[in-house]
Amino acid sequence: MQKISKIFLYDEPSVPEIKIEQLATFLGDTLQIPVEIRENFFKHFTLDKTISHKLASSRIYNIYTPFESHQPTKEEIQAEEAIDKSSDNIILYDGFEIQNILRDSIPERELERDIFHLIITTKLGCTYDYDDYRYHGRAVICSNPAIISTTGIIEAPAKPREYYLFLQQKMALGLNLDVLKEQFRGRFLEYHDKRLNIIIRGYALQAIFYHITLDPFCHFKECILHNAHWQEDLIYTQTKSGKLCDQHKKILELIKNHE
Numbered sequence: 019m020q021k022i023s024k025i026f027l028y029d030e031p032s033v034p035e036i037k038i039e040q041l042a043t044f045l046g047d048t049l050q051i052p053v054e055i056r057e058n059f060f061k062h063f064t065l066d067k068t069i070s071h072k073l074a075s076s077r078i079y080n081i082y083t084p085f086e087s088h089q090p091t092k093e094e095i096q097a098e099e100a101i102d103k104s105s106d107n108i109i110l111y112d113g114f115e116i117q118n119i120l121r122d123s124i125p126e127r128e129l130e131r132d133i134f135h136l137i138i139t140t141k142l143g144c145t146y147d148y149d150d151y152r153y154h155g156r157a158v159i160c161s162n163p164a165i166i167s168t169t170g171i172i173e174a175p176a177k178p179r180e181y182y183l184f185l186q187q188k189m190a191l192g193l194n195l196d197v198l199k200e201q202f203r204g205r206f207l208e209y210h211d212k213r214l215n216i217i218i219r220g221y222a223l224q225a226i227f228y229h230i231t232l233d234p235f236c237h238f239k240e241c242i243l244h245n246a247h248w249q250e251d252l253i254y255t256q257t258k259s260g261k262l263c264d265q266h267k268k269i270l271e272l273i274k275n276h277e
């Protein structure tokens with residue numbers, strides 16, 4: 019097992035529903051590892067022009083082709099620099115590209131393997147899947163630094179099957195998305211959903227368990243390490259159950275004792 023002696027937790031202030039102090043306390047208490055909160059990653063490590071350029075280059079415009087570096091426009095680079103301005107458009111990035119760019123921004127002395135960086139961001143990292151030849155948005159991209167995307171938590175796990183059926187039917191009749199959302203309210207997460215504060219705990223633990231054991235995901239729906247593919251499962255696992263299964267409790271004991 020990989021030992022972690024320190025966790026740096028990077029805040030995403032544009033999602034105030036996530037109470038970063040509560041998350042830090044939860045992780046510190048659960049893992050018995052010191053957690054230090056930092057401001058937004060892109061503020062803490064001042065971005066220079068090259069990094070903004072690299073970030074803009076890692077955007078994805080065609081989800082059906084594997085990654086090709088994109089030649090960014092001036093506007094795209096400026097948009098990366100304007101970190102305080104949140105955009106309503108969802109921008110897709112190649113998850114591994116973005117991870118490398120963020121890793122390159124961290125100074126050498128903080129890249130020891132026992133120092134873990136957990137970045138919360140609205141940026142949506144995607145990975146290309148050769149099973150169906152397309153990119154998929156990811157809520158969490160493991161490794162170190164690990165990236166949890168608040169956009170990914172909302173967009174990556176699927177909404178209920180009936181939602182998509184209704185959506186298709188209503189499209190044909192002229193759609194009112196608000197009515198549809200009202201009908202399914204509570205069954206999937208929306209932007210600025212208060213439940214994000216609890217739901218992010220499971221993703222944070224998954225990222226940390228990955229770094230420590232390389233085997234973070236659990237097939238039990240009751241375990242908060244369960245990697246939910248459906249919004250309803252995600253909500254159930256994290257807000258109704260909210261615990262580790264017996265097997266992962268044992269692994270947690272090993273982690274706490276640094277064995």
Ligand SMILES: [Zn+2]
Pocket residue numbers: 236237238241242243244262263264265266
């Ligand atoms: Zn488990």
